[in-house]
Amino acid sequence: MRFHRLNGHEVNEFIIMKLGGSIITYKNRWMPTLNKDNLKRLAKEIGEAWSERKDLALILIHGAGSYGHVLATLYKILKENEYERRLLGFAEIQRLQNELNAKVCAELQNYHVPAVPVQASASAVLENEKLVHMDVKAIEGMLHVGLVPVLYGVPAYDKKLGGGILSGDEIMRHLAKHLEPDRLVHVSDVDGIYDKDPKKSKDAKLIKEITRDNLKQVLEVLGGSSYFDVTGGMVRKIEELMELEGIVAEIINGNREGYVRRALLGEVGLGTVIRS
Amino acid sequence: MRFHRLNGHEVNEFIIMKLGGSIITYKNRWMPTLNKDNLKRLAKEIGEAWSERKDLALILIHGAGSYGHVLATLYKILKENEYERRLLGFAEIQRLQNELNAKVCAELQNYHVPAVPVQASASAVLENEKLVHMDVKAIEGMLHVGLVPVLYGVPAYDKKLGGGILSGDEIMRHLAKHLEPDRLVHVSDVDGIYDKDPKKSKDAKLIKEITRDNLKQVLEVLGGSSYFDVTGGMVRKIEELMELEGIVAEIINGNREGYVRRALLGEVGLGTVIRS
Numbered sequence: 001m002r003f004h005r006l007n008g009h010e011v012n013e014f015i016i017m018k019l020g021g022s023i024i025t026y027k028n029r030w031m032p033t034l035n036k037d038n039l040k041r042l043a044k045e046i047g048e049a050w051s052e053r054k055d056l057a058l059i060l061i062h063g064a065g066s067y068g069h070v071l072a073t074l075y076k077i078l079k080e081n082e083y084e085r086r087l088l089g090f091a092e093i094q095r096l097q098n099e100l101n102a103k104v105c106a107e108l109q110n111y112h113v114p115a116v117p118v119q120a121s122a123s124a125v126l127e128n129e130k131l132v133h134m135d136v137k138a139i140e141g142m143l144h145v146g147l148v149p150v151l152y153g154v155p156a157y158d159k160k161l162g163g164g165i166l167s168g169d170e171i172m173r174h175l176a177k178h179l180e181p182d183r184l185v186h187v188s189d190v191d192g193i194y195d196k197d198p199k200k201s202k203d204a205k206l207i208k209e210i211t212r213d214n215l216k217q218v219l220e221v222l223g224g225s226s227y228f229d230v231t232g233g234m235v236r237k238i239e240e241l242m243e244l245e246g247i248v249a250e251i252i253n254g255n256r257e258g259y260v261r262r263a264l265l266g267e268v269g270l271g272t273v274i275r276s
Numbered sequence: 277m278r279f280h281r282l283n284g285h286e287v288n289e290f291i292i293m294k295l296g297g298s299i300i301t302y303k304n305r306w307m308p309t310l311n312k313d314n315l316k317r318l319a320k321e322i323g324e325a326w327s328e329r330k331d332l333a334l335i336l337i338h339g340a341g342s343y344g345h346v347l348a349t350l351y352k353i354l355k356e357n358e359y360e361r362r363l364l365g366f367a368e369i370q371r372l373q374n375e376l377n378a379k380v381c382a383e384l385q386n387y388h389v390p391a392v393p394v395q396a397s398a399s400a401v402l403e404n405e406k407l408v409h410m411d412v413k414a415i416e417g418m419l420h421v422g423l424v425p426v427l428y429g430v431p432a433y434d435k436k437l438g439g440g441i442l443s444g445d446e447i448m449r450h451l452a453k454h455l456e457p458d459r460l461v462h463v464s465d466v467d468g469i470y471d472k473d474p475k476k477s478k479d480a481k482l483i484k485e486i487t488r489d490n491l492k493q494v495l496e497v498l499g500g501s502s503y504f505d506v507t508g509g510m511v512r513k514i515e516e517l518m519e520l521e522g523i524v525a526e527i528i529n530g531n532r533e534g535y536v537r538r539a540l541l542g543e544v545g546l547g548t549v550i551r552s
């Protein structure tokens with residue numbers, strides 16, 4: 001995506017960055033608890049990169065983290081029989097997610113990032129939990145103007161089921177398909193993908209790059225480890241990233257200071273790179 | 277719009293109700309201040325009507341009220357030269373509006389209304405401050421499921437100007453055109469439309485009904501009064517409502533207890549009715 005902004009700046013790189021829920025909220029809490037220290041530091045890093053790079057177009061997506069537990073509850077509620085409770089659950093979760101998103105955007109705005117909330121479910125339509133429609137015209141327009149759309153996992157209307165969960169990953173995939181970014185950056189709480197479970201094996205090595213050449217081998221290793229299931233279905237994630245032709249994806253560790261800033265400034269190779 | 281819900285309930289009436297900003301926030305304040313008492317009472321009335329009428333489809337739209345002052349400031353900022361400040365203003369206003377909307381939805385949810393935030397600007401595209409595109413598929417889906425979408429005035433991407441304000445009235449018009457409701461209810465802080473400025477003339481009479489027959493006469497009276505400009509461009513509002521064929525519109529006073537509930541239960545004639 002190459003274009004000129006209304007103010008004349010040329011845009012040379014377009015990045016979609018996902019801030020994992022494990023980074024911006026406390027893991028394993030039942031009640032939604034924002035990790036304010038982490039959020040503040042990441043917002044600062046994003047702000048620094050944003051003020052430095054006038055040639056960057058950026059979309060941010062954030063996970064729900066501990067808010068996700070609530071989402072999971074909704075998900076169960078949605079399968080329950082009591083229709084009206086399901087509806088109320090849907091509505092409450094959307095509102096909670098908007099509140100979380102407002103906090104994330106407020107912090108980014110503190111660091112002068114023009115972070116605009118964008119509620120995906122305002123136009124998203126699912127069919128059996130698969131995203132079949134989501135309008136991106138306004139998001140594309142915001143990018144052209146120089147705004148930074150900030151999306152997040154939400155409950156969404158489902159043609160078949162009534163309602164379902166539209167995850168941040170699914171949103172990222174949809175945007176990647178329709179807006180053709182140059183790079184996808186997954187900010188997680190791990191350094192990247194290892195050839196073995198690093199918690200079990202001292203000699204586990206970080207895989208620097210996954211390409212079509214070593215894909216099969218990597219997936220075999222990952223498929224055999226429960227570790228990678230826990231950390232967010234890595235196998236499926238990698239397979240899906242491979243389907244996006246011509247986009248460089250990377251998993252980096254947001255707990256390492258400066259990594260988010262450096263990734264936005266153009267550095268590739270801070271974690272595990274996935275080239276389709 | 278006649279259809280069956282997923283739970284089998286038949287929907288016989290579809291109402292779009294706008295809660296004016298003057299009703300849910302304190303007027304004439306600089307800092308956004310929610311009128312919590314009013315909001316609570318209205319949420320209760322809506323909740324009562326909602327639990328009673330299983331055959332109702334409902335969209336709510338709320339204004340910004342005192343939050344609107346901030347919007348107005350943004351609007352000025354948007355016309356300023358400093359590009360980055362304009363972007364930040366856009367982002368901050370959207371976030372503030374989402375926060376206001378979350379409070380409105382939370383109160384409605386307290387009264388068991390499945391009130392789902394819907395951010396119009398997630399898909400809206402303006403062109404010279406006129407709405408030219410806004411996706412309504414997800415909103416239609418939510419109605420079919422039995423959710424109550426809650427929309428609100430927002431800053432939005434503008435093809436020509438970069439950004440502009442998308443008002444609650446404009447959203448209402450767009451939804452009315454594309455989703456064909458049976459009735460539109462404007463909840464304001466006046467009883468309806470008078471034949472004279474009621475603050476100046478003791479003998480001002482409430483106009484019970486505006487039709488094509490008395491339209492010209494009414495507009496002449498309104499056009500000559502500054503009172504009606506202050507209360508939100510009534511002349512333009514009525515003209516626009518007249519363009520929506522086959523929809524009954526009404527302006528009612530939300531400060532009168534029970535009026536919102538009664539209007540939702542099907543009563544027509546509580547204020548000024550406008551029939552196109």
